[in-house]
Every structure is written in C-alpha cells, then in structure tokens.
Amino acid sequence: MMRQTSRKVGGKRNLIFIGTLLVLGLIVLLDIYLVDRILEPMGYFYLFFVAVAVLYGVYPLHANRRLTRYYWERTKRHRLSVLGLAFIILLVAVALIGPLLTQDPTRVNFDEKNVPPVGFTIQQSVYDLDTDKFLVREIPGTYQHPLGTDDKGRDLLAMLVSGARVSLQVGLLATLIAILIGTIMGVVSAYFGGWVDQVLMRFTDIMMTFPFFILLVFIIFIFGPSLVFIILVIGLTGWTGAARLVRSEALSLRTREFVMASRSLGASDARIVFRHLIPNVLSSVIVIATLSIPGVILAEAALSFIGLGDPTVTSWGMILNAGQRSLDTAWWVAVEPGILLFLTVLAFNFLGDGIRDAFDPRSQL
Amino acid sequence: MKRGGLQGYIIKRLIYAALIAFGVVTITFILLRLGPTSPADKYLANMSARTQDPAQVVAAVEARYGLDKPLYQQYGNYLINLARGDWGWSFSTSMPVIKLIQTHWVYSFQLILLSMLFAASLGLLIGVCSAIKQYTRIDYLATFFSFIGISIPNFWLGIMLILVFSVQLGWFKTYYDTGLPMFSLANLKALILPVITLGTGMMAGYTRYARSATLDNMGKDFVRTARAKGLPERVVIGKHVFRNAILPIITIIMFSLSGIVFGGAYLTEIIFGIPGLGRISFNAIFASDYPVVVTITLIGTLVVLLTNLATDIVYTWLDPRIRYD
Numbered sequence: 001m002m003r004q005t006s007r008k009v010g011g012k013r014n015l016i017f018i019g020t021l022l023v024l025g026l027i028v029l030l031d032i033y034l035v036d037r038i039l040e041p042m043g044y045f046y047l048f049f050v051a052v053a054v055l056y057g058v059y060p061l062h063a064n065r066r067l068t069r070y071y072w073e074r075t076k077r078h079r080l081s082v083l084g085l086a087f088i089i090l091l092v093a094v095a096l097i098g099p100l101l102t103q104d105p106t107r108v109n110f111d112e113k114n115v116p117p118v119g120f121t122i123q124q125s126v127y128d129l130d131t132d133k134f135l136v137r138e139i140p141g142t143y144q145h146p147l148g149t150d151d152k153g154r155d156l157l158a159m160l161v162s163g164a165r166v167s168l169q170v171g172l173l174a175t176l177i178a179i180l181i182g183t184i185m186g187v188v189s190a191y192f193g194g195w196v197d198q199v200l201m202r203f204t205d206i207m208m209t210f211p212f213f214i215l216l217v218f219i220i221f222i223f224g225p226s227l228v229f230i231i232l233v234i235g236l237t238g239w240t241g242a243a244r245l246v247r248s249e250a251l252s253l254r255t256r257e258f259v260m261a262s263r264s265l266g267a268s269d270a271r272i273v274f275r276h277l278i279p280n281v282l283s284s285v286i287v288i289a290t291l292s293i294p295g296v297i298l299a300e301a302a303l304s305f306i307g308l309g310d311p312t313v314t315s316w317g318m319i320l321n322a323g324q325r326s327l328d329t330a331w332w333v334a335v336e337p338g339i340l341l342f343l344t345v346l347a348f349n350f351l352g353d354g355i356r357d358a359f360d361p362r363s364q365l
Numbered sequence: 366m367k368r369g370g371l372q373g374y375i376i377k378r379l380i381y382a383a384l385i386a387f388g389v390v391t392i393t394f395i396l397l398r399l400g401p402t403s404p405a406d407k408y409l410a411n412m413s414a415r416t417q418d419p420a421q422v423v424a425a426v427e428a429r430y431g432l433d434k435p436l437y438q439q440y441g442n443y444l445i446n447l448a449r450g451d452w453g454w455s456f457s458t459s460m461p462v463i464k465l466i467q468t469h470w471v472y473s474f475q476l477i478l479l480s481m482l483f484a485a486s487l488g489l490l491i492g493v494c495s496a497i498k499q500y501t502r503i504d505y506l507a508t509f510f511s512f513i514g515i516s517i518p519n520f521w522l523g524i525m526l527i528l529v530f531s532v533q534l535g536w537f538k539t540y541y542d543t544g545l546p547m548f549s550l551a552n553l554k555a556l557i558l559p560v561i562t563l564g565t566g567m568m569a570g571y572t573r574y575a576r577s578a579t580l581d582n583m584g585k586d587f588v589r590t591a592r593a594k595g596l597p598e599r600v601v602i603g604k605h606v607f608r609n610a611i612l613p614i615i616t617i618i619m620f621s622l623s624g625i626v627f628g629g630a631y632l633t634e635i636i637f638g639i640p641g642l643g644r645i646s647f648n649a650i651f652a653s654d655y656p657v658v659v660t661i662t663l664i665g666t667l668v669v670l671l672t673n674l675a676t677d678i679v680y681t682w683l684d685p686r687i688r689y690d
Contacts, residue, residue, distance in 0.1 A: 206388035209673070211665045213628030214646075218393075218662040221650050222400035298518050302632055305520055306647060324524050324636065327532050327539075334528065338521035346516040 013055050014274050020051040041228040045173045052176060056282070074358035081354020084347035091344060095168050098161035105162040105314045109153035114330045116141045117148040117156075124329075150319070150333045151326045163316035163337060167344060170231055170300040171293045177235025178296075179289045182242025187277050189243070190250035191269070201247070208240045216299060220308045227310040230303065234296055242288050249281045283359040291352035294345040301341055316341050375678055382674045389666050393659065394443055398436070447663070453656025457649060462660045465645060470664075473641030475547070477630050479560045484567035485618055491568075492575025493610070496583065497602060507572060514569025519629045523562035523636040530558060541639040563633045566625055574617045578610040585609075612684055619676040623669040 024044060061068045076082055116122045118141040125134045141148060147156040189200040219233050253259060259276050267275075303309050304317030316337040323334025427433045434442070446452070452462040495507035531539040537558055545552040582588060583606055591601045631643035638644065642661050649657035 202384070202388070206385055206392060209385055209389055209623065209666055209670050210392075210662075211623045211627035211669055213631060214662055214665045217631070217646070217650070218658060219396060221658050222396060294516065299628075301518060302520060302628070306632070306635055307651070320521060320524065324527075327524070327528050331528055331532075334521075334524050338518065338525065341518050341521060342516060345518065346512070349512065349516050 017051065017055050024048060045231065049173055049176055071358050075354045078354035078357060080350040084350035087343060087347040088351065091164055092168060094161055095165040099165065102158035102161050103155045105154060105158035107154060111153065112149050113151050113153040115139060115145050115149040117332050118143060118146050147336055148332045150322050151330060156336060159314045159319050160337060160340060162314040163319060166313050166315040167297050167300065171297040174231045174234035174296045175289055175293050178238040179242050179285055182239035183246050183285055185239065185243040186246025187250050187273055190247045190254060191273055191277060204240050204243050213299060213302060216303060217308060220303060225308050225310050227313055230300060230310060234299055238296060245284060245288055246281050249284055250277050253277055253280050287352060287356045287359055290348060290355055294348045297344060371681055374681065378674055378677050382670055386667060386670055390447060393663060394440055452660045455654050455657045457652035457654040462656050465657065466660065469640055469642055469645050472639050473630060473643060476556065476559055476563065476633065476639060476641060477626060479556055480563040480567065483560050484564040484571055488568040488571025489575050492572040493579050493607065496576045496579035499580065511569040511572040514565050517565065519562055519566050520632040520636055522565060523633055526558045526562060541637045543640055559633050559637045559639060563629045566629060567621060570621060570625065571618060575614055578613050579606055582606045582609045616676055619672050622672050627665050
C-alpha cells in the first residue's frame with residue numbers, strides 16, 4: 001500500500017517539478033520582455049527552493065512515514081547532530097522573523113558609535129564642544145543596543161540578524177543549485193558513458209583544478225557583486241564534488257539487477273534515470289548537500305570580508321571586515337559575527353555527519 | 366610491471382595535464398570575454414585621467430592590445446602571450462606583471478610551505494595517536510578539536526589571534542613586517558600567527574584523514590600477522606600500519622592545495638598584510654588592475670595542476686603495488 005503511493009508520487013513528482021520549472025521560466029521571460037518586475041530575482045530562487053524542498057524533501061518524507069521515523073531515530077542517536085539541527089532551525093527562525101523586530105541595520109548614528117555589548121564598559125575619548133578638549137569617558141553597554149554598535153553607530157544585533165539571513169540564503173540556495181547540477185552531471189555521465197562521460201568528466205576535472213575561492217574572486221571581479229549573482233556563481237562552480245560522487249554511485253547502480261530488469265521490460269532512458277537512478281542516489285546527495293553548505297557559507301563570508309560581497313546587504317563577512325579595522329577600539333564588532341559564523345558552520349557539520357551515519361546502513365549506531 | 370608501462374603512464378599523465386591546462390586557460394579567456402565590461406574599459410579606468418577623449422583612449426587601447434581583431438585571433442594572441450611570459454602591464458604598480466609576480470611569489474610560498482609543514486606534522490601525529498587509542502579520552506578530544514578546527518573560519522581565527530596576541534598582549538606586530546630578511550628568526554616569529562591561521566583548518570582535516578586511514582589499516586590481516594608473530598607494537602604501528610596509511614594521506618595533502626590551502630592563503634595574506642600573490646591580487650582588484658588578477662588566477666590554477674601531476678608521478682615511485690595499464 002505504502003509502496004504503491006510512493007510509486008505514484010515518484011512519477012508525478014518529476015512532471016510537477018518540470019512543470020514548475022517551465023512556469024518559472026515563463027515568468028522570467030515575461031519579466032524580461034513584457035512586464036517589468038513581477039518578482040525580485042531572489043523571489044525566483046525562493047520559489048525554486050520551495051518547489052524542490054516540497055517535492056523531493058517534505059513529500060517523500062511524509063509519504064514514507066515509517067522510513068522517516070527510522071532515519072530520524074538513527075540521526076537522533078548523534079546528540080550533537082540534533083543540537084546542530086536545533087541551532088539551524090533557530091537561525092532560520094531568526095532570519096525569517098528577526099528583521100521585522102530589530103532596528104534598521106543600516107541606520108548610522110555617530111552619537112552612539114562603539115557602544116559595547118550589555119555588561120561591558122569601555123573607555124572612550126570623546127571630543128567635548130564646551131571645553132574644546134578630549135575627555136576620557138566611560139561608556140557602558142545599553143539595552144537599546146544589547147550587542148553593541150560599530151564605529152558608525154549601527155546596531156550590531158540588527159546587523160547580525162540581517163547577516164544570518166544572507167548567510168542562510170547563500171548557503172541553502174547556492175548549495176541547491178550546485179547539487180542539482182552535480183546530480184544531473186553525475187547521473188547523465190554514468191548512465192550514458194562513452195564520449196558523454198568523457199566530455200563531462202574532463203570538464204569536471206578542469207573545473208576542479210581551479211582553486212575554488214580564487215575562481216570565485218576572479219568571476220566576481222569580472223562580473224561585479226550582487227547577492228543573486230554570488231549565489232549563482234557559487235552554485236555554478238561548486239558542483240564538481242557532487243558530480244564525482246553521484247557518478248560513482250550511479251555507475252554501480254547501473255549494473256544492478258533492478259535496472260537491468262527495467263531495461264529489459266522496455267523502459268526508456270528517461271524513465272530509468274528519473275525513476276531508478278536519481279531516487280537511489282538521493283540519500284548520498286542529501287548528505288553531500290548538508291556537508292557542502294558550510295563551505296558555501298564560508299565562501300560568501302570570505303567574499304564579503306574582502307569587500308567583494310553585495311554592498312547593499314549587511315552580511316557577517318562585511319561586519320567582520322569593519323571589525324578588523326576597529327580591533328583596538330571595539331573588539332566586539334569582530335568577535336560577534338565570527339562566533340555566529342563558526343556556530344553555523346559547526347551546526348551544519350554536525351548535522352551532516354549525523355545524517356551521513358544515519359543513511360549509511362553499514363554504520364552501527 | 367614493466368618499465369615501459371610506467372613511462373607510458375607518465376607520458377599519458379603529462380599529455381592529460383597539458384589538456385587540462387589548455388582547458389583552464391580557455392575557460393579563463395571565455396570568462397574574460399563574457400564579462401559585462403570589455404577589457405578596454407578596465408584599462409580605461411586607469412588611463413582616462415591622463416587624456417581628454419575616452420573614445421580615443423578606447424580605440425588606442427583596443428589597437429594596442431589587439432582587441433579590435435576578431436575573437437579567434439584575440440584568443441590566439443592570448444595563448445601566445447601566455448606561453449611567452451608576456452602577461453601584460455600592471456597599472457597600479459607600473460611594472461610588467463611577470464616582474465611583480467617574481468618579487469612577490471616567495472611570500473606566498475613561505476607562508477604556504479610553513480603552514481603545510483605545521484599542519485601535516487601535527488595532523489599526522491594527532492591522527493595516528495587518536496587511531497591507536499581509539500575510543501579513549503585522547504581520541505574523543507582529538508576528534509572534538511578536529512571538528513572545531515574544520516568549522517572555524519580561518520579569517521576569523523586570524524583576526525582573533527591578532528586581537529588576543531597583538532592588540533591585547535602585544536606579543537606580535539599586528540602587521541607582517543616586510544623589511545625582515547627571509548631566513549631569520551624575526552621573520553619566523555612574524556609568520557607564527559599567519560601559519561597558525563592558515564594551518565589550523567588544514568591540520569584538522571589531515572587529522573581526520575590520518576585517523577581514518579590508520580584505522581582502515583589496523584584491521585588488515587597483515588597487521589594481525591605482524592602482531593601474531595610477536596613484533597613489538599612500535600614496529601607494527603610504525604612499519605606496517607603507518608607506511609600503508611601514509612600514501613592516501615599524501616594525496617589528501619596535495620589535493621587540499623586547490624581548496625582550503627590557496628583560498629586560505631589568499632585571506633591570510635590579506636589579514637596580516639603579507640605581500641604575497643593573494644594580497645597583490647586583492648590590491649589589484651580594487652585598483653581595477655586587470656592583467657594582475659588574470660595572471661594570479663591562472664598561476665594558482667596551474668600550480669594546482671602541477672602538484673596533482675607530481676603527486677600522481679611520485680605515487681608510482683612510492684607505491685610499487687600500483688599497476689598502470
């Protein structure tokens with residue numbers, strides 16, 4: 001019974017997915033040629049992300065509740081990975097709701113510059129207009145700026161919340177693009193073999209030779225920074241590892257009996273690829289996706305840290321950059337975004353490790 | 366295996382590497398031409414201050430650099446210039462790019478070399494110890510710290526090191542001192558923080574690989590045989606396990622160049638103001654000094670390519686079991 005439903009889902013799912021892609025593509029075309037601005041560019045990414053998450057994440061998990069419970073039980077045994085997941089959920093909530101509650105992260109106020117976080121007090125020399133002298137004054141942290149302010153008086157809490165949103169956007173969306181390209185490349189390469197495999201894998205080798213971060217810097221230098229473009233570039237350059245992994249998995253699947261059986265029953269190439277190969281590599285794809293999110297988040301943070309990020313949004317890397325310049329006057333500006341970045345990366349690494357062990361039937365948990 | 370097979374294999378690897386290099390150079394060219402601004406515009410940014418008419422400057426630049434020629438000719442010239450070492454002129458520093466690279470590569474080299482030595486020696490030591498004492502407190506501690514080392518953003522680690530050891534404690538300078546002689550203790554001291562910054566992430570990665578590679582070999586039959594015939598544990602680990610575990614670890618170390626090492630070195634140089642290739646490229650980006658950025662990207666990629674090739678060839682010499690068909 002369960003099997004029956006999941007099968008039906010499998011067939012329709014790809015159709016729905018392709019349909020969604022077509023509709024999105026149509027809107028993009030309309031957007032470019034006929035009407036101006038139906039959606040912000042980010043909107044397309046979100047719709048795309050939601051479509052993939054629902055069709056290939058939520059729905060199969062819901063349809064196979066028994067399997068879902070089994071994997072959850074196995075993941076749960078890694079206490080750290082549950083902790084990681086909790087942190088990620090918290091961060092997503094903060095990124096979604098936070099910007100509504102905090103102050104404007106770009107509001108500059110020089111009267112309140114370099115205010116320390118609550119509980120700290122620093123000495124600052126302030127120019128006094130009446131006496132025409134520099135006075136050393138004690139400045140305590142205030143609850144109005146619980147995490148302090150930077151050298152332009154911007155509220156750090158608001159900046160960090162905005163940074164969380166940027167990091168998650170880049171981390172999730174760029175990884176999604178990279179993983180999709182990698183999966184398609186890997187499956188096609190393994191299934192068709194021959195010269196297709198040769199061409200795709202040689203291209204993968206070339207892309208792998210470029211040092212990832214230096215290639216990113218190079219492309220952003222040529223094309224200019226914007227958040228959408230950074231997401232695209234990371235997605236379009238970061239697929240090589242996934243392609244290699246999926247190819248090797250699919251190569252071993254291709255010779256298995258159930259694929260042979262399907263082919264001898266007259267199944268088409270597309271059917272074998274979509275119904276047999278892709279669903280069976282999905283678990284490794286999920287693992288490699290989770291484990292590559294931290295690298296992507298770090299890459300974006302590093303880009304904005306060196307000043308190649310989107311200048312219109314506040315990201316953690318950008319705050320770190322400001323923090324390095326005011327290390328001797330306001331240490332907290334460099335410390336706070338770094339801790340968040342570190343915890344986020346750690347959380348995804350823990351979760352990825354937990355999922356990997358849960359999906360690996362050989363691991364004894 | 367015959368000698369000829371090995372030579373044939375090496376020749377095949379060389380040809381393959383040459384093809385990859387060609388692909389890398391071609392992709393770089395395509396990216397350059399796909400860009401929204403033509404190379405002439407980037408030159409213009411640097412030259413228009415000196416003349417009146419921008420259109421004239423563009424025409425002059427296009428003629429000078431052959432940008433008015435058809436694309437295939439441009440591509441041909443680009444390849445020829447690359448091969449001849451004519452990598453263009455750096456506007457922001459007013460010297461040929463090749464000269465700029467010649468003066469600055471050594472700073473990157475010393476940073477990367479020292480960091481790799483630091484990371485590889487400590488990483489191997491901790492990884493092997495952790496594997497020998499599997500499921501003890503030492504092992505858990507090592508695993509925990511390697512997790513932290515992998516997750517800590519290295520540019521943030523660098524800033525924190527500066528904050529604690531340079532700003533608060535005043536043990537080191539906040540900036541790398543370029544006036545020091547290369548082979549001196551003072552230079553080594555100036556490189557301590559940068560090496561820790563770049564090396565920590567690498568070390569954590571190597572620790573994990575060393576641990577798993579050692580564990581893989583600990584369960585092998587030949588190790589059981591060695592133990593059964595009464596060899597001391599020191600010989601079993603040192604000779605039988607370690608020698609077999611070291612090969613995959615060497616590969617991992619070499620292949621990490623393209624990912625964590627070069628990206629990390631780029632950022633480390635920027636944070637500490639070390640005038641290596643990363644810092645030069647960073648300065649060039651903000652000066653729109655286009656030939657420098659292109660050349661450094663290509664050099665980084667080709668160095669990765671050559672190390673991969675060298676790893677492949679050294680492997681054949683280190684491990685006589687590998688067969689090449």
